[in-house]
Amino acid sequence: MPGPVLIVGGGQAGVQLCMALRREKYQGAISLYCEEPEYPYHRPPLSKSYVTGATDDDKLPMRPESFYEKNAIDVYLNAPVTSVDIHRSEASVGGTAVGYSSLVLATGARPRRLDWQNDAPAGVFSLRDLSDARQIRAGLQNCKSLVVIGAGFIGLELAAAACAAGVQVTVFEMADRVMGRAVAPTISTFFEATHRAAGVDIRLGASVSGLEHSDGQVSGVQCADGTTLAADMVVVGIGVTPNVELAEQAGISCDNGILVDEHCRTEASSVFACGDCAAHRNRFAGGRSVRLESIQNATDQARTIAASIAGEPKPYTAVPWFWSDQGSHKLQMAGLAFDADSYIERGDREGGRFSIFHYRGDKLLAVDSVNESRDHMVARKLIEAAISPGQDQAGDPGFDLKSLI
Amino acid sequence: MPKITFVEADGTEIVVEARSGISLMENAIANNVDGIEAECGGSCMCATCHCYLADDQAGLSVMQDDEDEMLGFVASERKPGSRLSCQITVTDDMDGMQVHLPAEQN
Numbered sequence: 001m002p003g004p005v006l007i008v009g010g011g012q013a014g015v016q017l018c019m020a021l022r023r024e025k026y027q028g029a030i031s032l033y034c035e036e037p038e039y040p041y042h043r044p045p046l047s048k049s050y051v052t053g054a055t056d057d058d059k060l061p062m063r064p065e066s067f068y069e070k071n072a073i074d075v076y077l078n079a080p081v082t083s084v085d086i087h088r089s090e091a092s093v094g095g096t097a098v099g100y101s102s103l104v105l106a107t108g109a110r111p112r113r114l115d116w117q118n119d120a121p122a123g124v125f126s127l128r129d130l131s132d133a134r135q136i137r138a139g140l141q142n143c144k145s146l147v148v149i150g151a152g153f154i155g156l157e158l159a160a161a162a163c164a165a166g167v168q169v170t171v172f173e174m175a176d177r178v179m180g181r182a183v184a185p186t187i188s189t190f191f192e193a194t195h196r197a198a199g200v201d202i203r204l205g206a207s208v209s210g211l212e213h214s215d216g217q218v219s220g221v222q223c224a225d226g227t228t229l230a231a232d233m234v235v236v237g238i239g240v241t242p243n244v245e246l247a248e249q250a251g252i253s254c255d256n257g258i259l260v261d262e263h264c265r266t267e268a269s270s271v272f273a274c275g276d277c278a279a280h281r282n283r284f285a286g287g288r289s290v291r292l293e294s295i296q297n298a299t300d301q302a303r304t305i306a307a308s309i310a311g312e313p314k315p316y317t318a319v320p321w322f323w324s325d326q327g328s329h330k331l332q333m334a335g336l337a338f339d340a341d342s343y344i345e346r347g348d349r350e351g352g353r354f355s356i357f358h359y360r361g362d363k364l365l366a367v368d369s370v371n372e373s374r375d376h377m378v379a380r381k382l383i384e385a386a387i388s389p390g391q392d393q394a395g396d397p398g399f400d401l402k403s404l405i
Numbered sequence: 406m407p408k409i410t411f412v413e414a415d416g417t418e419i420v421v422e423a424r425s426g427i428s429l430m431e432n433a434i435a436n437n438v439d440g441i442e443a444e445c446g447g448s449c450m451c452a453t454c455h456c457y458l459a460d461d462q463a464g465l466s467v468m469q470d471d472e473d474e475m476l477g478f479v480a481s482e483r484k485p486g487s488r489l490s491c492q493i494t495v496t497d498d499m500d501g502m503q504v505h506l507p508a509e510q511n
Contacts (some may be wrong), residue, residue: 016444377475
């Protein structure tokens, strides 16, 4: 009988691992330990349709409770794992030692916080889990003016949703463009214009240095330029920190994430890590160690681990892809553009449907697509197969890129 | 409550009392139909909720460009009745519908 698998974390990676193990016909016991009081749920809607009430709670569960029962997966809610002893192959949950033959750390990440968030008045939020989203959703019902700090995916998704619901939204971004770490400047410019046209006040090169409040409730923000701005809600979206404490406590090496090999195995042979918390050498990033925060990465790394545990290991080689829905616009990214030295535009930017193809020399590294699912899907195939269209082909919308596959 | 039959690639039939007003994908997941993965949760991003419907199926919404484009890259063969189940809202007209599922979703 194969041994018990203990999974720490009920996010996308943890649930996908349960599914993949059973799909691989793994017969051993599977336990899923979740910190939150909820059965695992979809996170992507939390920064979009959920906060405005367009998506209800009953749409959020990733699988019905009967799924876990049917597949003999023991789910523990409100059950943080507090320590791991890799020599005894035991984890501690609420003071009880639980043995495992394979341990999977799918501990996720938590929002980075600003110094002044620690003693902030009511009305100041980060957005990561359902509890945050519920508070933001409730707050938005009576919110006239929202300040969003950080113009990354989460911040802009939330800004678009709140603006569409009639809230006055101001976004502060320290950098000189939106989503600066993730997309080409042309894409940043497009989304900046789009959000502004919808009525969002985007302030670039701007930051918030403190809060104004009355009666324990936030009433505005102090801007770094000395001005103040009224606000009855503030949401901070400035990125995340990987949850590596459990791995560190267990003596497993971490460096901006839990370090794993191509099978998502940590340096402890019975311990794996996947999803937002795991740092791996990615072949699409020139072999550098990266931590990818995406559904794709969580899903495919979980599958990689399931294959190893089920006895048929295969390395993690999936093409990274990401998406962000902002208002009515769909941004999709394939590949990793870290090493790009040039880019080519394809499509109709004026009409709001275009893609940016990132190259290093003649090699296609990544493609960012706006409202162009076809380019995105072709890009995933091209990058996976290491096929690089000529830059003249990429730039010519009349050329059928699919013909190269 | 329309009755919908999901037919897995191996021929297994799962008959469900479907809920109108939510997607076909959500109905499949709620009833533990294994042949639908729906990695992205219904955002029309992953093409892992592919299904085959009859061409003349009543009550179907018109396919949008997004769905059409994603269907060009499904893991199993695209056929004339191919749809992404996350893009189909179940209606009472669909009582008796058969939904065939492909062998591979990714």
